[in-house]
Amino acid sequence: MLKxxxxxxxxxxxxxxxxxxxxxxxxxxxxxxxxxxxxxxxTPLIIVTIFCIILAITAKSxxxxxxxxxxxxxxxxxxxxxxxxxxSDKLMLSIAMSIKFVSLAxxxxxxxxxxxxxxxxxxLNNLGMPYEYTLAFTMAMRFVPSLARDLQTIIDAQRSRGLxxxxxxxxxxxxxxxxxxxxxxxxxxxxxxxxxxxxxxxxFGSGKRSSFYKLKITYRDFVFAILSSILLAVILFIDIALxx
Amino acid sequence: MVSKxxxxxxxxxxxxxxxxxxxxxxxxxxxxxxxxxxFVLVVGPSGCGKTTLCRVFxxxxxxxxxxxxKGKAVVCGYDVAKTPTYILSKYVGMxxxxxxxxxxxxxxxxEIVFGLENLGLPSNEIAKRLNEVVEYFKLxxxxxxxxxxxxxxxxxxxxxxxxxxMRPKVLVLDEPTxxxxxxxxxxxxxxxxxxxxxxxxxxxxxxxxxxxxxxxATRMIVMNRGRIVRDGPVRKVLSCExxxxxxxxxxxxxxxYFKLKAKNINLRTVPLTPEELKQELLRG
Ligand SMILES: Nc1ncnc2c1ncn2[C@@H]1O[C@H](COP(=O)(O)OP(=O)(O)OP(=O)(O)O)[C@@H](O)[C@H]1O
Ligand SMILES: [Mg+2]
Numbered sequence: 080m081l082k083x084x085x086x087x088x089x090x091x092x093x094x095x096x097x098x099x100x101x102x103x104x105x106x107x108x109x110x111x112x113x114x115x116x117x118x119x120x121x122t123p124l125i126i127v128t129i130f131c132i133i134l135a136i137t138a139k140s141x142x143x144x145x146x147x148x149x150x151x152x153x154x155x156x157x158x159x160x161x162x163x164x165x166x167s168d169k170l171m172l173s174i175a176m177s178i179k180f181v182s183l184a185x186x187x188x189x190x191x192x193x194x195x196x197x198x199x200x201x202x203l204n205n206l207g208m209p210y211e212y213t214l215a216f217t218m219a220m221r222f223v224p225s226l227a228r229d230l231q232t233i234i235d236a237q238r239s240r241g242l243x244x245x246x247x248x249x250x251x252x253x254x255x256x257x258x259x260x261x262x263x264x265x266x267x268x269x270x271x272x273x274x275x276x277x278x279x280x281x282x283f284g285s286g287k288r289s290s291f292y293k294l295k296i297t298y299r300d301f302v303f304a305i306l307s308s309i310l311l312a313v314i315l316f317i318d319i320a321l322x323x
Numbered sequence: 324m325v326s327k328x329x330x331x332x333x334x335x336x337x338x339x340x341x342x343x344x345x346x347x348x349x350x351x352x353x354x355x356x357x358x359x360x361x362f363v364l365v366v367g368p369s370g371c372g373k374t375t376l377c378r379v380f381x382x383x384x385x386x387x388x389x390x391x392x393k394g395k396a397v398v399c400g401y402d403v404a405k406t407p408t409y410i411l412s413k414y415v416g417m418x419x420x421x422x423x424x425x426x427x428x429x430x431x432x433x434e435i436v437f438g439l440e441n442l443g444l445p446s447n448e449i450a451k452r453l454n455e456v457v458e459y460f461k462l463x464x465x466x467x468x469x470x471x472x473x474x475x476x477x478x479x480x481x482x483x484x485x486x487x488x489m490r491p492k493v494l495v496l497d498e499p500t501x502x503x504x505x506x507x508x509x510x511x512x513x514x515x516x517x518x519x520x521x522x523x524x525x526x527x528x529x530x531x532x533x534x535x536x537x538x539x540a541t542r543m544i545v546m547n548r549g550r551i552v553r554d555g556p557v558r559k560v561l562s563c564e565x566x567x568x569x570x571x572x573x574x575x576x577x578x579x580y581f582k583l584k585a586k587n588i589n590l591r592t593v594p595l596t597p598e599e600l601k602q603e604l605l606r607g
Binding site: 089090091221274283285291 | 378381383407408409410412413416417419421423424425427428429430433436437438440441442443444445446449450467468469471485486489
């Protein structure tokens with residue numbers, strides 16, 4: 080889980096997918112995830128997953144996507160088991176449910192793997208969200224890996240002082256997380272002060288911000304949007320027409 | 324750029340500050356004047372108020388940090404008590420100890436552009452200034468890289484470049500090399516020296532590695548328990564024998580100077596570098 084968080088970093092690459100306008104990527108993400116949510120059959124879900132994998136290869140980011148999928152695989156298995164155990168004897172539906180989870184994760188992580196947080200926030204700004212909100216979002220994304228590392232450091236420090244996290248019953252284990260969470264919260268509050276200080280020191284907050292980067296829609300974005308719409312239509316069709 | 328040595332950029336008159344919730348003042352009765360072109364080294368034991376003093380220079384105190392502020396601080400003509408940091412940051416650039424907490428974006432270029440956008444500059448002006456700092460700091464190969472992929476030294480270089488793009492009159496650096504290896508520390512300090520010498524930029528630097536800064540600084544301020552206890556030209560301050568007892572790590576060459584003095588070998592001046600010590604010894 081910690082490793083999955085740490086790999087949650089955007090890496091700038093120069094590929095067609097990275098260069099698409101974030102707005103067309105948002106549209107495609109929404110269309111595909113709608114398709115995934117509606118679909119109850121295995122085939123369309125697998126098609127979406129394969130589509131994501133092809134996009135990831137085009138974006139030279141297959142490894143990152145696979146890492147995310149590997150990270151959530153246990154959860155997919157858990158969903159599968161839960162579906163089987165809770166009586167539904169339809170094996171196909173249980174399989175579909177766990178693939179659904181995987182493909183949904185693939186759709187969303189593909190977006191974040193290939194869209195810089197700044198581009199995403201620029202798109203949101205263009206869609207009418209104030210800069211302060213989107214900056215908060217970028218910051219949250221930016222500091223996920225740092226938070227994961229701090230957490231690891233504190234866990235290691237407390238372990239070396241004799242804290243045994245994986246012993247005892249449920250209540251005891253939860254209680255053992257207190258000496259981890261308290262320093263973590265204190266430290267992150269201090270960090271947030273340092274960040275705020277650094278932001279103010281770079282003239283943030285004056286309220287008359289200009290914007291250097293401009294979004295531009297090209298023919299590629301139209302192609303991509305049309306492709307995603309066709310895919311959605313195919314998914315819906317298969318979902319209704321085919322048995323699985 | 325011709326520096327006019329008599330132009331006062333920063334003036335503090337009996338400034339004291341107590342953080343909200345604290346029982347003691349973090350800085351007390353600080354009075355000082357800093358002129359254009361000066362290179363000021365600030366030293367003192369941990370907790371003596373160095374960072375707090377830096378925060379006054381760009382108005383984080385008393386605007387961002389709540390507490391009890393006394394006295395008057397004027398920076399580049401602005402009364403800091405009445406001027407928000409986003410205005411003062413046009414005049415005072417601030418570089419912090421942790422590179423991680425002052426670099427936020429996914430490329431070095433966006434990092435530099437952020438401050439310029441905040442100033443509300445038009446795109447052509449931003450492009451111009453971006454080019455300028457990229458040239459000056461030789462950042463071309465790093466421009467599209469993520470700041471977190473860089474070495475600590477490169478990160479501090481980017482943090483400095485992002486400040487300089489905003490064309491401040493004063494650069495304040497709070498322990499900029501604390502997390503760096505000696506080689507990168509020297510690189511960063513050399514860069515700051517270059518900015519001071521070539522552009523006449525006024526520099527205020529808090530630094531534990533006195534031996535690194537002493538040869539290039541023009542002035543040294545020693546703090547202890549929230550007060551300024553020594554303030555003057557570097558050589559003069561370093562020739563005070565009680566510095567060690569005030570928690571200052573004096574350079575090795577200065578220690579040797581005092582040891583020689585104890586044996587009645589008096590050099591003419593305090594040496595700041597091994598070369599100077601050698602010359603002094605050869606002379607005598
Ligand atoms: N944000 C804060 N809130 C409350 N008290 C603070 C805060 N920051 C610093 N202090 C206190 O003010 C005093 C001076 O701290 P300051 O950080 O200015 O010292 P310093 O000389 O920079 O130390 P160091 O060398 O460790 O960085 C200390 O007693 C410290 O505990
Ligand atoms: Mg400090």
